[in-house]
Amino acid sequence: MSTTLVVLIVLALGAAGYVLGRGRALREVNGDQRRLHSLPSYYGTNVAMKTVVPAMLLMGIWLLAQPLIVETSVRGDLQDEAERQNRSVSLMMSDVRRVANGLDVAVSQGVMTRERASNMRTEFTDVRERLGQAGVALGSDVTSAVLRAAQRYRAISGRADLLRTGVVLALALAGLAFGLRNSTAGYRARNVVESGIKILLILAACIAILTTIGIVLSLVFNTIEFFRLYPASEFFFSTTWSPSFGGGSELGIIPLLWGTLYISVIALIVAVPIGLFAAIYLSEYASKRTRAIAKPAIEILAGIPTIVYGLFALLTIGPLLLRVFGDQTVGWMDAGTAVMTAGLAMGIMLIPFVSSLSDDIINAVPQSMRDGSYGLGATQSETIRQVILPAALPGIVGAILLAASRAIGETMIVVLGAGAAARLSLNPFEAMTTVTAKIVSQLTGDSDFRSAEALVAFALGMTLFVVTLALNVAALYIVRKYREQYE
Amino acid sequence: MYDADQNRTENRVGQADIKIAAKNVQVYYGETHAIKDVSVDIEDRLVTAFIGPSGCGKSTFLRCLNRMNDTIPICRVEGDIHIDNEDIYDKRVDPVQLRAKVGMVFQKPNPFPKSIYDNVAYGPKIHGLAKNKSELDDIVERALRRGAIWDEVKDRLDAPGTGLSGGQQQRLCIARAVATEPEVLLMDEPCSALDPIATSQVEELIDELKQNYSVVIVTHSMQQAARVSQKTAFFHLGNLVEYDETEKIFTNPQDSRTESYITGRIG
Ligand SMILES: Nc1ncnc2c1ncn2[C@@H]1O[C@H](COP(=O)(O)OP(=O)(O)OP(=O)(O)O)[C@@H](O)[C@H]1O
Ligand SMILES: [Mg+2]
Numbered sequence: 001m002s003t004t005l006v007v008l009i010v011l012a013l014g015a016a017g018y019v020l021g022r023g024r025a026l027r028e029v030n031g032d033q034r035r036l037h038s039l040p041s042y043y044g045t046n047v048a049m050k051t052v053v054p055a056m057l058l059m060g061i062w063l064l065a066q067p068l069i070v071e072t073s074v075r076g077d078l079q080d081e082a083e084r085q086n087r088s089v090s091l092m093m094s095d096v097r098r099v100a101n102g103l104d105v106a107v108s109q110g111v112m113t114r115e116r117a118s119n120m121r122t123e124f125t126d127v128r129e130r131l132g133q134a135g136v137a138l139g140s141d142v143t144s145a146v147l148r149a150a151q152r153y154r155a156i157s158g159r160a161d162l163l164r165t166g167v168v169l170a171l172a173l174a175g176l177a178f179g180l181r182n183s184t185a186g187y188r189a190r191n192v193v194e195s196g197i198k199i200l201l202i203l204a205a206c207i208a209i210l211t212t213i214g215i216v217l218s219l220v221f222n223t224i225e226f227f228r229l230y231p232a233s234e235f236f237f238s239t240t241w242s243p244s245f246g247g248g249s250e251l252g253i254i255p256l257l258w259g260t261l262y263i264s265v266i267a268l269i270v271a272v273p274i275g276l277f278a279a280i281y282l283s284e285y286a287s288k289r290t291r292a293i294a295k296p297a298i299e300i301l302a303g304i305p306t307i308v309y310g311l312f313a314l315l316t317i318g319p320l321l322l323r324v325f326g327d328q329t330v331g332w333m334d335a336g337t338a339v340m341t342a343g344l345a346m347g348i349m350l351i352p353f354v355s356s357l358s359d360d361i362i363n364a365v366p367q368s369m370r371d372g373s374y375g376l377g378a379t380q381s382e383t384i385r386q387v388i389l390p391a392a393l394p395g396i397v398g399a400i401l402l403a404a405s406r407a408i409g410e411t412m413i414v415v416l417g418a419g420a421a422a423r424l425s426l427n428p429f430e431a432m433t434t435v436t437a438k439i440v441s442q443l444t445g446d447s448d449f450r451s452a453e454a455l456v457a458f459a460l461g462m463t464l465f466v467v468t469l470a471l472n473v474a475a476l477y478i479v480r481k482y483r484e485q486y487e
Numbered sequence: 488m489y490d491a492d493q494n495r496t497e498n499r500v501g502q503a504d505i506k507i508a509a510k511n512v513q514v515y516y517g518e519t520h521a522i523k524d525v526s527v528d529i530e531d532r533l534v535t536a537f538i539g540p541s542g543c544g545k546s547t548f549l550r551c552l553n554r555m556n557d558t559i560p561i562c563r564v565e566g567d568i569h570i571d572n573e574d575i576y577d578k579r580v581d582p583v584q585l586r587a588k589v590g591m592v593f594q595k596p597n598p599f600p601k602s603i604y605d606n607v608a609y610g611p612k613i614h615g616l617a618k619n620k621s622e623l624d625d626i627v628e629r630a631l632r633r634g635a636i637w638d639e640v641k642d643r644l645d646a647p648g649t650g651l652s653g654g655q656q657q658r659l660c661i662a663r664a665v666a667t668e669p670e671v672l673l674m675d676e677p678c679s680a681l682d683p684i685a686t687s688q689v690e691e692l693i694d695e696l697k698q699n700y701s702v703v704i705v706t707h708s709m710q711q712a713a714r715v716s717q718k719t720a721f722f723h724l725g726n727l728v729e730y731d732e733t734e735k736i737f738t739n740p741q742d743s744r745t746e747s748y749i750t751g752r753i754g
Contacts, residue, residue, distance in 0.1 A: 288560065371593060376590065377586040391599070
């Protein structure tokens with residue numbers, strides 16, 4: 001039975017449970033709803049919840065765990081064979097998975113009978129060709145060990161699938177029965193549903209947190225792996241970045257961090273004043289109608305994909321800067337790609353970010369503050385400068401820090417606008433590159449994934465993560481402190 | 488307190504030195520007609536009280552007198568209001584200048600999220616009232632003393648004004664308003680959050696202010712109106728029902744609605 005079908009059956013059981021639970025509770029009080037502890041729909045929901053949720057949870061966990069368990073049992077068989085062939089077990093394992101999958105496809109398309117798939121031998125059949133007929137392309141010939149392992153894999157999986165279907169359906173039925181038995185007039189279905197909902201929400205929160213932890217851990221482990229291959233002191237303090245996949249690379253992060261910082265600072269110098277002034281205009285001076293038009297118009301900027309800003313940098317800003325600062329005039333700039341180009345494009349990208357957040361923050365300053373200031377005979381700009389901005393300042397700083405962490409993490413604009421040369425220079429018209437751009441280039445070649453040159457990407461990512469995390473924490477801290485002021 | 492002033496007050500009522508003259512004032516909030524054809528003459532150098540049930544438009548009318556209603560987009564004011572024979576709704580009048588002259592204490596205390604000192608120094612700094620720091624210090628101290636809060640805050644002038652208690656905040660706002668030396672002071676329920684001691688201190692301040700200024704006070708306390716004011720205006724549902732000398736309003740009201748209100752039958 002396919003997983004989808006099982007899910008549908010469980011859902012159908014849940015729907016039935018809803019109707020039955022509701023009906024049972026109502027019947028017990030002869031339809032007099034007021035004698036029930038909770039509204040009838042709560043009794044229905046209670047039964048449906050008990051039918052569906054545990055069964056689905058079990059199925060989810062089982063589906064995640066099953067391949068792992070099946071693989072460990074098949075893996076044991078492959079151990080000897082792998083040693084003989086001098087191949088790694090995990091590579092063979094992926095062959096096994098592919099063949100097993102291929103057999104599944106072949107059977108489901110009717111190219112092969114079920115028995116044949118379980119019994120055929122490489123000695124008698126060209127498995128690769130047969131699977132090719134079913135549209136499953138294999139990279140190399142299938143050895144007999146792999147085929148046998150694949151067949152065992154299928155057998156175990158098949159048994160496990162059957163068992164899973166049975167257990168899940170049994171659990172759903174048990175939940176249904178249990179829920180129905182409870183559906184008496186005095187049962188506090190409302191409270192049970194309430195706590196059920198709470199548990200559901202907690203689960204969602206846990207998943208969000210666990211995935212984050214997983215990502216961080218994978219970063220950490222790969223970073224540690226990298227530091228085994230490459231000294232940390234060189235990574236953090238060397239001022240050259242010249243990876244070469246033949247060996248003898250220098251992987252100093254300083255030029256990359258410098259580029260990141262330089263571009264971000266230029267971006268913020270562009271975005272903060274423009275964004276902030278736009279926010280002040282929108283929230284304090286603009287009429288309602290202007291605001292209704294201008295605010296969404298500015299926010300549209302935020303919806304433009306960064307690659308488009310990258311193109312804009314490459315095709316418009318770069319040539320423009322080159323005309324102004326290039327060889328024909330002052331000669332500071334040799335090519336369109338430069339820190340300035342990327343910084344300007346990124347600044348434009350960040351304007352709506354700063355303005356929209358600041359606008360919300362300025363609007364959150366209570367009207368009574370403005371009244372107090374106007375009532376003392378202050379002008380509008382005095383009020384803004386001396387009352388509103390100081391009151392909103394922590395929030396605005398928070399917004400700027402959030403914008404900064406976006407600038408630091410930005411990649412596409414840098415790749416297209418700033419060039420690829422890792423360089424430590426003060427001239428903003430020279431090409432430089434950033435941490436993010438280098439992460440991309442270190443992982444997109446066809447390099448050995450276990451080499452220092454590839455693993456450095458994780459160390460770079462980790463550094464970036466720590467920097468942006470620190471910025472975000474600072475921003476959150478400031479924003480939270482600000483919130484307390486009027487409460 | 489009231490009796491002692493009575494003679495002098497009555498003398499002055501005779502020669503009626505009009506500070507604010509409002510004629511046929513209408514105020515609308517969008518469609519709501521909040522003030523209906525109110526005409527009132529507020530005299531200089533005495534205290535005028537506005538009384539009336541909640542929602543009758545006292546705050547609204549008060550806010551017309553220094554054009555604070557300009558900050559509410561849906562609010563529309565019609566009619567004439569003259570202060571010192573100058574139409575304050577004239578295009579040439581700068582509302583900012585006007586508000587420096589006509590100070591206001593709001594119904595809800597609204598200290599700035601700044602230090603106590605800066606709260607009070609805000610107005611004097613904007614209007615350049617102090618030549619140097621020590622003069623500014625003097626102005627702040629004097630204002631805080633007049634606001635009856637100096638003793639409580641003199642040791643923590645650098646603490647944030649928002650950290651004070653509700654009543655202290657209200658007195659801080661009073662101090663802030665008097666620090667700019669306005670000619671007219673509009674006070675919207677200045678004592679609603681104050682204990683009896685602070686209330687009597689504020690009333691003393693009002694008494695002192697009326698030597699030089701005219702004071703308009705909104706209050707829900709009949710006793711307070713009787714104690715501090717020389718003239719009283721009774722508002723009801725946006726109408727000015729009765730406006731007369733305080734003593735007359737409280738002893739011999741002309742309108743039955745006024746009588747019911749002050750005796751506690753409507754409101
Ligand atoms: N900003 C506003 N927008 C719309 N309507 C308003 C606004 N302010 C006041 N009103 C309306 O105007 C009328 C008068 O309100 P106002 O605040 O002047 O009453 P009040 O006499 O000061 O009452 P209270 O004694 O409770 O302070 C009320 O009906 C109120 O609903
Ligand atoms: Mg009011």
